[in-house]
Amino acid sequence: MNATTPTLLYQHLADDVASMIASGTLRPGDKLPSLREMRTRRQVSLTTVTEAFRVLEDRGLIEARPQSGFYVRRRPPLPLPAQSSPSPEPSLVSVNALLWRYMRIAHAGTFGCAVPAAELFPGAQLQKLTSEALRRHSHLLSDYGKPAGLDSLRRQIARRALGWGGRLAVDDIIVTNGCIEALSLCLRAVAQAGDVVAIESPTYFGVLQLLESHGVKALEIPTHPVSGVSLEALELATRHGQVKACLLTPNFSNPLGSLMPEANKRALVEMLAERNIPLIEDDIYGEFHFGRERPLPAKAFDTCGNVLYCSSFTKMISPGLRVGWVCGGRYQAKLEVLKYINSFTTPALMQQVVAQFLESGFDRHIRRLRRACADQVAQTIDGIERYFPAGTRLNPPQGGYVLWVALPEGANAVALMETAAQENISLAPGALFSAREGFANCIRLSCGAPWTPQQANALRRLGELVDANLQDT
Ligand SMILES: Cc1ncc(COP(=O)(O)O)c(C=O)c1O
CATH class of the missing domain: 3.40.640.10 (Type I PLP-dependent aspartate aminotransferase-like (Major domain))
Structure with a gap:
C-alpha cells in the first residue's frame, strides 16, 4: 500500500460527510453513525474514521457529545439585519383581508397567537x-x-x-x-x-x-x-x-x-x-x-x-x-x-x-410562567436551528415569548401561512406587522405553549414547508 493512501482515505471520508451536511442530507443536530459503524460501512480502519471525524470537528462541522457520540453541529442562528428601514412617509393604515384571514386560522394551530397556552x-x-x-x-x-x-x-x-x-x-x-x-x-x-x-x-x-x-x-x-x-x-x-x-x-x-x-x-x-x-x-x-x-x-x-x-x-x-x-x-x-x-x-x-x-x-405563578416562556423560546430557537434552511435569521430575545424569524430571501410568508394552516400549524406572516405590508419573508412564531414532541414535530414540519416554499419561488 502506498504511504499516502491513509491520508486520502480519511480526507475522502471527511469530504463525503461534509458534502452530506452541505446538501442538507445530514442536518444540524443529527447524530452521525458511531466510529465502529462507520468503520464497517466504509471498510476502513478505526484510525481513518477517527482522523476523518477530527478533521470535521476542526472544520466546525461536527461536535462530540460526552457519552453520546458525534453530531452535526448546530449553526448558531444568524442575526437579523441591523434595523428595519420603513418608508419615511406617514401613511393612513388600512387593515386588510390578510388580518381577518390570520385571525380565522391563528387559533387553530400552534405558534399563531401571542398568548401563553391555557395550561400555563x-x-x-x-x-x-x-x-x-x-x-x-x-x-x-x-x-x-x-x-x-x-x-x-x-x-x-x-x-x-x-x-x-x-x-x-x-x-x-x-x-x-x-x-x-x-x-x-x-x-x-x-x-x-x-x-x-x-x-x-x-x-x-x-x-x-x-x-x-x-x-x-x-x-x-x-x-x-x-x-x-x-x-x-x-x-x-x-x-x-x-x-x-x-x-x-x-x-x-x-x-x-x-x-x-x-x-x-x-x-x-x-x-x-x-x-x-x-x-x-x-x-x-x-x-x-x-x-x-x-x-x-x-x-x-x-x-x-x-x-x-x-x-x-x-x-x-x-x-x-x-x-x-x-x-x-x-x-x-x-x-x-x-x-x-x-x-x-x-x-x-x-x-x-x-x-x-x-x-x-x-x-409564584409569574415566576413559573416566566421560566416556562424562557424554556419554550429556547426550545423553539433550537428547533429552528435544526429544521429551518440555512440563511434563516433571528435574534434570541431577552424576554417575552414571540420570535421574529427572517426566512431566506424569496420566502413568501403569506403563502407559508396558508400551507401550514392546512396541517394545523399556525404562524403570523410579517406583512401583518407593517402599515405597508413589508416583511414579506418574515414570520412571527409564538412560543406560548409548553414544549412537547407534538410541538417539535410541528416545527420540523414547518421547516420542511419553508424549504418547499423557497423552491416554489
Ligand atoms: C403588544 C401588545 N399590546 C396589546 C395587546 C392587547 O392586550 P389585551 O388583550 O390586554 O387587550 C397585545 C396582545 O397581543 C400585544 O401583544
Missing part, C-alpha cells in the same frame, strides 16, 4: 376566586361600579409598580378592558384623525388596527431587533412638529422581542418631554423577563407626566379576564372621561378576582 394560566385558582367573589361580594354584579375601577385592584397595581420604581397613587390608575382599551383611550386623548403617530417597525398589528380606527397616520420608525426603536431616527422624525405622539413597546416588543437599553429609555423620555410629544407606552410584556431583573419601563424616567403607561393581566393571568390598566400622567383626567364614554366600567367581578390573585398566588 392559574385556571383552578381563578375558578375558586370567582366563586368566592360571587359569594362574598354579590354587589359586584348589581352595580356599575366606578369608571376608574375597584380601589382594591388599583391599590394592588400601585403597590406592584414600586417594583419598577413607580410611585403611583390609587387615583393615578384607571382599570380598562385589556391593554387594547388602555391604548385606544390614550390615542384618543393625545391625537385626532389625520395626526401622525410614530410607531416601531415592525409593530403589533393591534396597534395598526387602532390607528386605522382613529384615522391616525402611522409613521414607522426604523427599529433594531435587539435594542428597539432607533433614537436617531425618532429624533429626526420629531424635529419639526409633525409627530403628535409616539406609541412604543420598549420592553420585549411584539413581534421583535427587542428591549430598549435603560439609557435609551431615559433619553427617549427626556427628548419627547422637551418636544412636548406624549409617549404612549405599552408594557404588556414587561414581567416576562428571562434575566433576574425586571426591565424598567420608560415610565420610570417620567418626571412630568408625559408618559401614558398601559398594561394588562391578559398575558400574565388570563386573556378572558379582560383586565388592563392605564396611568395617564398629565392626561389622567381626560382619560377618565374617555373611559366613561367608551365603556362606562370594566366588569367588577373580574377586577375583584385579579385583585385577590395579586394578593396571594400571583408572585
Whole structure:
C-alpha cells in the first residue's frame, strides 16, 4: 500500500460527510453513525474514521457529545439585519383581508397567537376566586361600579409598580378592558384623525388596527431587533412638529422581542418631554423577563407626566379576564372621561378576582410562567436551528415569548401561512406587522405553549414547508 493512501482515505471520508451536511442530507443536530459503524460501512480502519471525524470537528462541522457520540453541529442562528428601514412617509393604515384571514386560522394551530397556552394560566385558582367573589361580594354584579375601577385592584397595581420604581397613587390608575382599551383611550386623548403617530417597525398589528380606527397616520420608525426603536431616527422624525405622539413597546416588543437599553429609555423620555410629544407606552410584556431583573419601563424616567403607561393581566393571568390598566400622567383626567364614554366600567367581578390573585398566588405563578416562556423560546430557537434552511435569521430575545424569524430571501410568508394552516400549524406572516405590508419573508412564531414532541414535530414540519416554499419561488 502506498504511504499516502491513509491520508486520502480519511480526507475522502471527511469530504463525503461534509458534502452530506452541505446538501442538507445530514442536518444540524443529527447524530452521525458511531466510529465502529462507520468503520464497517466504509471498510476502513478505526484510525481513518477517527482522523476523518477530527478533521470535521476542526472544520466546525461536527461536535462530540460526552457519552453520546458525534453530531452535526448546530449553526448558531444568524442575526437579523441591523434595523428595519420603513418608508419615511406617514401613511393612513388600512387593515386588510390578510388580518381577518390570520385571525380565522391563528387559533387553530400552534405558534399563531401571542398568548401563553391555557395550561400555563392559574385556571383552578381563578375558578375558586370567582366563586368566592360571587359569594362574598354579590354587589359586584348589581352595580356599575366606578369608571376608574375597584380601589382594591388599583391599590394592588400601585403597590406592584414600586417594583419598577413607580410611585403611583390609587387615583393615578384607571382599570380598562385589556391593554387594547388602555391604548385606544390614550390615542384618543393625545391625537385626532389625520395626526401622525410614530410607531416601531415592525409593530403589533393591534396597534395598526387602532390607528386605522382613529384615522391616525402611522409613521414607522426604523427599529433594531435587539435594542428597539432607533433614537436617531425618532429624533429626526420629531424635529419639526409633525409627530403628535409616539406609541412604543420598549420592553420585549411584539413581534421583535427587542428591549430598549435603560439609557435609551431615559433619553427617549427626556427628548419627547422637551418636544412636548406624549409617549404612549405599552408594557404588556414587561414581567416576562428571562434575566433576574425586571426591565424598567420608560415610565420610570417620567418626571412630568408625559408618559401614558398601559398594561394588562391578559398575558400574565388570563386573556378572558379582560383586565388592563392605564396611568395617564398629565392626561389622567381626560382619560377618565374617555373611559366613561367608551365603556362606562370594566366588569367588577373580574377586577375583584385579579385583585385577590395579586394578593396571594400571583408572585409564584409569574415566576413559573416566566421560566416556562424562557424554556419554550429556547426550545423553539433550537428547533429552528435544526429544521429551518440555512440563511434563516433571528435574534434570541431577552424576554417575552414571540420570535421574529427572517426566512431566506424569496420566502413568501403569506403563502407559508396558508400551507401550514392546512396541517394545523399556525404562524403570523410579517406583512401583518407593517402599515405597508413589508416583511414579506418574515414570520412571527409564538412560543406560548409548553414544549412537547407534538410541538417539535410541528416545527420540523414547518421547516420542511419553508424549504418547499423557497423552491416554489
Ligand atoms: C403588544 C401588545 N399590546 C396589546 C395587546 C392587547 O392586550 P389585551 O388583550 O390586554 O387587550 C397585545 C396582545 O397581543 C400585544 O401583544
